[in-house]
Amino acid sequence: MTLINCMNCGQLIVRKSFHLCSGCLLAQQEDVKKIKTYLSTHPWASMIEVQRMTGVSLKTIRALASNQ
Numbered sequence: 872m873t874l875i876n877c878m879n880c881g882q883l884i885v886r887k888s889f890h891l892c893s894g895c896l897l898a899q900q901e902d903v904k905k906i907k908t909y910l911s912t913h914p915w916a917s918m919i920e921v922q923r924m925t926g927v928s929l930k931t932i933r934a935l936a937s938n939q
């Protein structure tokens with residue numbers, strides 16, 4: 872068992888496949904949905920544009936982009 876701090880809010884959690892606590896994971900999944908929906912209609916959007924249009928933080932967008 873490995874304990875880590877949630878990457879987003881710093882809460883101490885048992886590490887599974889994600890580096891986020893369940894609350895932040897849920898929020899991130901919502902963000903992913905927003906980004907995917909936006910990109911399906913704007914496939915060439917820049918990160919800045921995605922941030923402006925979806926309200927998802929640039930930090931989150933970068934983290935998601937580097938996971939792919």
Ligand SMILES: [Zn+2]
Pocket residue numbers: 877878879880881882891892893894895896
């Ligand atoms: Zn968290």
